Amino acid sequence: MQVAVASHPVRGVTLAAQTLLLSAIIAASAHISVPFWPVPMTLQTGAVLAIGACCGWRLGLAAMVAYLVEGLLGLPVFASGAGPAVLIGPTAGYLVGMLVAVGIVGLARTASERAWAMLLGTVAIYTLGAGWLGHLIGVDKAITLGVVPFLLGDAVKAALAWALSLKFNRG
Numbered sequence: 655m656q657v658a659v660a661s662h663p664v665r666g667v668t669l670a671a672q673t674l675l676l677s678a679i680i681a682a683s684a685h686i687s688v689p690f691w692p693v694p695m696t697l698q699t700g701a702v703l704a705i706g707a708c709c710g711w712r713l714g715l716a717a718m719v720a721y722l723v724e725g726l727l728g729l730p731v732f733a734s735g736a737g738p739a740v741l742i743g744p745t746a747g748y749l750v751g752m753l754v755a756v757g758i759v760g761l762a763r764t765a766s767e768r769a770w771a772m773l774l775g776t777v778a779i780y781t782l783g784a785g786w787l788g789h790l791i792g793v794d795k796a797i798t799l800g801v802v803p804f805l806l807g808d809a810v811k812a813a814l815a816w817a818l819s820l821k822f823n824r825g
Contacts, residue, residue: 755779
């Protein structure tokens with residue numbers, strides 16, 4: 655499979671710049687947080703949903719993968735540290751869930767589809783996040799500490815991301 659950007663160098667540079675900018679937005683949103691344990695409450699889920707809705711699945715996934723690679727390489731982009739250890743720590747499942755969520759939301763085309771996709775994406779974040787966290791601290795504690803405190807805030811972030819997508823959607 656040949657990548658379309660190979661024949662358009664300027665487009666390739668533009669896509670790379672967009673990817674890095676969006677990964678920087680994801681990183682910045684991870685650092686706007688309320689310290690909870692074992693998972694911090696950040697603006698990151700809202701940013702990921704908005705990026706998927708406004709930019710589509712390809713650019714959204716590229717930005718999320720870039721963000722994860724930056725963190726794995728030791729750049730301080732994660733809310734809970736940097737380096738490979740984060741991907742075995744309490745927030746690892748949530749990071750993988752956000753990768754899935756940006757893809758789900760990015761596939762939605764209409765406002766109605768985006769609303770449902772944001773719900774499904776949020777469920778993916780919680781399922782993968784609490785699933786991994788449950789492996790570390792037990793399922794009951796994972797739901798109590800890694801899902802319940804975040805429900806209202808994530809509903810607000812999803813609603814704001816959806817509203818933003820009405821203004822800046824892909825078509």
